[in-house]
Amino acid sequence: MDGVELRLPPDVAYVGLARLVVTVAARSAGLPGERIEDLKIAVSEAVANAIKSHLRHAVAAPIRLTFGTPNPGFFSVSVTDAGGGFDPAPAEDNGTRSWAAESGLGVTLIRGMADAVDFRRDEGMVVQMRFSLTHNGIDALKPPAT
Amino acid sequence: MELSLNHRKEGDRTVLEVGGEVDVYTAPKLREKLVELVGEGNYQIVVDMTKVEFLDSTGLGVLVGGLKRVRSHDGSLSLVCNQERILKIFRITGLTKVFPIHDTLDEALQDTE
Numbered sequence: 001m002d003g004v005e006l007r008l009p010p011d012v013a014y015v016g017l018a019r020l021v022v023t024v025a026a027r028s029a030g031l032p033g034e035r036i037e038d039l040k041i042a043v044s045e046a047v048a049n050a051i052k053s054h055l056r057h058a059v060a061a062p063i064r065l066t067f068g069t070p071n072p073g074f075f076s077v078s079v080t081d082a083g084g085g086f087d088p089a090p091a092e093d094n095g096t097r098s099w100a101a102e103s104g105l106g107v108t109l110i111r112g113m114a115d116a117v118d119f120r121r122d123e124g125m126v127v128q129m130r131f132s133l134t135h136n137g138i139d140a141l142k143p144p145a146t
Numbered sequence: 147m148e149l150s151l152n153h154r155k156e157g158d159r160t161v162l163e164v165g166g167e168v169d170v171y172t173a174p175k176l177r178e179k180l181v182e183l184v185g186e187g188n189y190q191i192v193v194d195m196t197k198v199e200f201l202d203s204t205g206l207g208v209l210v211g212g213l214k215r216v217r218s219h220d221g222s223l224s225l226v227c228n229q230e231r232i233l234k235i236f237r238i239t240g241l242t243k244v245f246p247i248h249d250t251l252d253e254a255l256q257d258t259e
Contacts, residue, residue, distance in 0.1 A: 013171050015170050015171055016167065016169060016171060037231040037234075041235065044169060044202045045202060045203055048202065051170075052170075105239050108239050109235065109239065112239075
């Protein structure tokens with residue numbers, strides 16, 4: 001399965017639906033059960049960020065969610081929005097992050113759950129995530145090809 | 147799955163039982179409940195997350211907000227959680243250092259900090 005695309009209205013009520021659809025697709029693609037929870041979190045965070053960005057900038061257009069296995073051995077998910085975009089904080093040691101900052105937790109979770117992630121500014125933001133279908137992702141920590 | 151919220155008194159503690167999915171859509175209800183409980187003078191809160199199916203960063207933010215609220219009244223907010231998938235979220239975000247997290251409700255109620 002490569003290149004399934006889902007368009008979601010910019011309303012946080014749809015985050016649960018996105019989570020559900022991507023989870024079912026990942027299961028049928030063979031993502032191990034213990035990784036499904038990681039996927040759920042990462043997808044929810046990326047979709048929620050995209051939707052919030054559209055709401056903040058009053059963009060009525062839908063956000064785009066594409067997923068499948070275009071790269072052998074990986075389940076890939078990409079979330080594209082047309083909001084303002086942002087510069088994600090660099091990956092950091094969570095021992096040094098300030099918990100008082102309640103924002104930025106989403107990006108930390110995406111980095112922690114996906115085997116590889118790429119944040120790219122385009123019209124808005126493009127977040128590409130990969131989850132290894134074959135192992136726990138230890139050897140998969142390279143950025144996805146664009 | 148919807149969010150469920152139930153609270154009761156256990157001695158001087160207030161136990162808030164959370165179930166279902168706490169995400170960007172449902173977390174505002176949890177925030178309202180915590181604000182309401184603190185507003186009513188409940189400053190020793192135990193959030194029982196045993197039945198939580200899903201938790202995202204918005205939910206984490208709401209719990210941190212709750213902690214700040216009770217602390218401003220010299221109170222406490224501890225969590226009951228024994229599910230690895232939920233604990234992992236607290237670990238990745240460094241919040242295991244912020245919240246006392248207990249395996250069981252009994253353990254949380256016996257903890258006198």
